[in-house]
Amino acid sequence: MTEGLGLVGIVLVSHSAALAEGAAELVQQISGGATVVPAGGTDDGGLGTSTARIEAAIDDAETGSGVLIIPDLGSAVLSARAVLADLAGETTARLVDAPFVEGAVAAAVAAGSGADLDAVAAAAEEARDATKF
Numbered sequence: 001m002t003e004g005l006g007l008v009g010i011v012l013v014s015h016s017a018a019l020a021e022g023a024a025e026l027v028q029q030i031s032g033g034a035t036v037v038p039a040g041g042t043d044d045g046g047l048g049t050s051t052a053r054i055e056a057a058i059d060d061a062e063t064g065s066g067v068l069i070i071p072d073l074g075s076a077v078l079s080a081r082a083v084l085a086d087l088a089g090e091t092t093a094r095l096v097d098a099p100f101v102e103g104a105v106a107a108a109v110a111a112g113s114g115a116d117l118d119a120v121a122a123a124a125e126e127a128r129d130a131t132k133f
Contacts, residue, residue: 006064006065007034007035007111007112007114008034008063008065008068008115008120009035009037009058009060009066010031010036010037010061010068010070010108010120011038011039011054011058011068011069011070012024012037012038012040012104013039013040013049013054013072013076013079013080014040014071014100015047015072015073016040016041017038017040018040019040019072020041020072021040023038023100023101024037024038024104026105027101027104028108030105030112031109031112032109033112034112035061035063036061037060037061039053039054039056040053048075049076049079051079054079054080055086055087058083058091058093062091062092062093065116065117066092066120067091067092068096068111068117068120070096070098070107071095080095092117094117096124096125098124098125102127103124103125103128104124105127106130107120107121107123107124110122110124
């Protein structure tokens with residue numbers, strides 16, 4: 001997507017490549033320059049998650065300040081956890097339990113303002129309590 005050097009990067013993990021890409025496009029436009037990378041679908045283009053895609057997205061999103069990973073549904077969490085276990089000690093990436101779109105928007109705004117990984121994760125998690133009206 002774009003390179004926000006020094007800002008926390010964001011990876012959106014979805015079972016659908018189209019959903020991950022669409023959410024990343026939306027979030028990127030309001031991110032304030034943070035890097036937002038989609039990791040959706042399987043390696044053969046189907047529905048599901050790919051640990052290889054997640055790992056590549058983490059690499060793409062890392063600019064030196066860490067990476068926040070936001071999954072959509074259950075097995076996306078399991079796949080992201082598997083990647084983080086494999087990368088233990090090699091990356092500063094964190095998986096967060098947050099609403100997919102609202103959490104990604106809140107995280108991107110925080111990241112774009114220069115917040116650190118802890119603050120970006122907190123912003124994503126707090127989005128769960130945001131009301132729409």
